[in-house]
Amino acid sequence: MDERVREHAELLVDWSARVEPGDDVVVSVAEDAHELGVAVAEALGERGATVTPLYGSAELSRAYLKGAEAADGEDGPEFDDDPAVDRAIFDAADVYLRIGGGRNTTATADVSSETRQAYAKARQAVREARMDTDWVSTVHPTRSLAQQAGMAYEEYREFVYDAVLRDWEALADEMARMKTVLDEGDEVRIVTERDGAPDTDVRMSIAGRTAVNSAASVAYDSHNLPSGEVFTAPYDTEGTAFFDVPMTIDATRVRDVRLVFEGGEVVDFAAGAGEDALASVLDTDPGARRLGELGIGMNRGIDRFTDSILFDEKMGDTVHLAVGRAYDACLPDGESGNDSAVHVDMITDVQRDSRLEVDGEVVQRNGVFRWEEGFEA
Known part of the structure; x- marks a missing residue:
């Protein structure tokens, strides 16, 4: 593992999220951010926190939303406006860490704007619960993000760490x-x-x-x-x-x-x-x-x-x-x-x-x- 991955994880846990022993931490890890997710989990274990991992997949989200579109009625897809399980996870959490870095930055491009709006409105209670935690969002340098940036992967990785590993x-x-x-x-x-x-x-x-x-x-x-x-x-x-x-x-x-x-x-x-x-x-x-x-x-x-x-x-x-x-x-x-x-x-x-x-x-x-x-x- 590149030592900068561990530095990124330690910075996220210590400086950014200020995780303390006994904290309940929810960690959402995107498809290609596994390496940083592993380093973060290790750092949280060393600090005595409790970890609940989530799979933050844009491709999974697309599949769900497209499925809802296929089954919708005349008024379009309907979503539960108070998803109790998701809300309960964040209501119980002290810290939420989101580690981005999926395989495709436009994975949901073919989901209609009406479906996006309906889903965003339905998720508002979950979003509020998540924002009531000590939440921090970061990304692991991935090939998909490098491609979106118009950069070679190695070049993009240097760019990310120059931006993240600061004084x-x-x-x-x-x-x-x-x-x-x-x-x-x-x-x-x-x-x-x-x-x-x-x-x-x-x-x-x-x-x-x-x-x-x-x-x-x-x-x-x-x-x-x-x-x-x-x-x-x-x-x-x-x-x-x-x-x-x-x-x-x-x-x-x-x-x-x-x-x-x-x-x-x-x-x-x-x-x-x-x-x-x-x-x-x-x-x-x-x-x-x-x-x-x-x-x-x-x-x-x-x-x-x-x-x-x-x-x-x-x-x-x-x-x-x-x-x-x-x-x-x-x-x-x-x-x-x-x-x-x-x-x-x-x-x-x-x-x-x-x-x-x-x-x-x-x-x-x-x-x-x-x-x-x-x-x-």
Whole structure:
């Protein structure tokens, strides 16, 4: 076993999930993530935790959903909206670890959008129970992910470990600067230009919200490994946002997305490719047309786009907005943020002709933060 697999497992268990003796840990392992799953199980055993393994197979999920489609009635597939066994597993768990790395990144491409929406809505109680645990999501470098990224497998493996095996304490200290700016701010404005004219000019309120220093640990209210972003829950969004980084939504390639906001809601949208998939997301429920997240990427160990939101949204020189659910960690106690069955991130490259303002002051220009060398006010 590559020693970096063990390092990844130990980082996930100790730094990210903060597993303690006696914790009940649910571990979902994708088809080709077996090696990391084994290393994680070993680490959990050494720490005195209890392990419940799950098989996180996209191909199995496709088979189930296609079977439901084949048996559906006039109103489409129906799913139990309170699957008691699944919910009970997460209700009893202290920690949930998801290890991605399947055989086919588009395994569910031929499942209809209506079936996806129905299944997502039916699983909301399970999703809420899962998110009440100390959950962390990561991936094992696999050939399918390398292919999706357009990289040789060996090259992709180096990329993943450069992003994951970081000095997270040092990065947390740097990201704390951005968190302070957002916590003290009332309004964020993002402007990007193309061919001398703005293609993004969007404003959003962040007053009263708390930013998360997402340093790849539940101790920071952070649930992804790798991570490396600072995010908050905006509202009252106005303007136009353009997202030039390609992404995959529901196994469909989507690129060049434009969203127009009025009164905090998406009132118009377009995409250069995958517009039907985008429409399906926005039509999921009323909350799917409002923002749930503003995220600022700060992980310089991620140096290229790979069509994986786990990595792409954390990349330095990017900003992302997510339609759908807002995270409770960003909200005042007792306040409900935007609610939705979806949370879909869309990314803008801000390396050139861009600026990020907080209360009218430029905090980042052309990908360079004001505390970094080379910043131009």
